Amino acid sequence: MSLFFRLFLLSLSIIPLHSDEYRFGEGIRLGETPVYLGGYFSVDYADFMDDRSAVTLDDMALMLYGESGAWRFMSELEINDMYHRSFGESETTEHSYDVHAERVYVSYEPNDMVRTTLGKFNSPIGFWNMLPVNVLRDTTSNPLVTRTIMPRFTTGLDVDITLRRDHRLTLLLQATPDLDTLFHDENPYNNFDIDRHLSLGYRYLLGDLTFKVNGGYFRERDTLEAWYYGYAALRYEHLAWRVMGEYGVRQNSEGGEEISSGYLQGLYSLNIRHQLIARVESVDDEWIDDDVIFWLAGYTYRPFASMVLKAEYQRDLDTQWQKVLFSFSVLF
């Protein structure tokens, strides 16, 4: 895969870049082709407020995409946790140069009612998972519900049907291992290593309010353990305010273990560059008999639309465990 990545970079160096239309953060056109190149990276600093801290070069990704008529393709390769250094009781430095296939898909949109996508893509569940990269999301940390209930990525088919402008149905179907197993059989880039995923979703738009609900099933590849999940998300946007909440429940197919999680977040934009965020999150995991509720407050500064500095403070309501996060991320 690293050879593939090098060839990918080499091919870019021999294609003239078409920079006339370039605006920082919107990608660059490759010559006279309908293909665009972009990418992003993120550096995070975490202080656990107990003498431990860590710096991570969290994401380093390149995107290549384009469209022709009703067809569109996207390929995104990413190196995750490329550099990680921890300080405090155990000082370690770790590197990773493994390149993962994060998104590789082709989509076809023959009209405004139907869109089909084939490949590996972000599971279109909830709101957070649609724009999950640090530079675009609201806080450095991701709400736990987006990592614990459903697979973040699906390798297979996505059919979106817009019934009217305000009603949309989504069908997701996966019947193979994750695309990234072609390169990393042991550790594919997804929060669950799955070989089955079936999900049905509905989105409803009512003025400033958007509501999404999903129900689905997925199977873990190694253990063949099957899970059912339900997921609901709500977003309300009005003037400088945005309120967003997501809640999901996942249950073992044998009716045993159950995990539920959710968050409620308020965001206030002082202006287009400065935002204040407050969020409360909960996770209830029956298997480890743990119930966690914590809150966070964050501040986001965008000197440019495609460059973000974030600060965030998290605190657990029971244990008083706390953490401070800072990050710098860029989309190019």
Add this chain to the structure above:
Amino acid sequence: MLFAEQWVIIGHGPLPDSRLDAEHLRALYLGERHYMDTQRIKPLSLKADDPLRQAFEREVLKMDREEIHAFWIKQHYLGKRPPKVLSSVEAVLRYVEKLPGTIGYVPLSAIGKHHVYVWYLP
């Protein structure tokens, strides 16, 4: 500089649908919709500092420059591109005259002898 002239949206042929309203036009220019009837639409734009473009973005998209840039940055992650930018009103007129499916905003007075159709009048 404010743009005080009457502007219109022009298309290559007759309007493929019964009408084009402001909401549909906005969705076409923001890449949220791509069709009118069965015709795939390719919107054209002028350069960012063009007073007509600024008027169009203010009146139809109801967004300022920074909001639009922030919007297209998100779309860039999703693999979507902003409308093609042409350097002049004359270039927009020629492009639309030549290529089916393209639309663009131009001053009404600039149409002259160009073989284009008015699709939308604000």
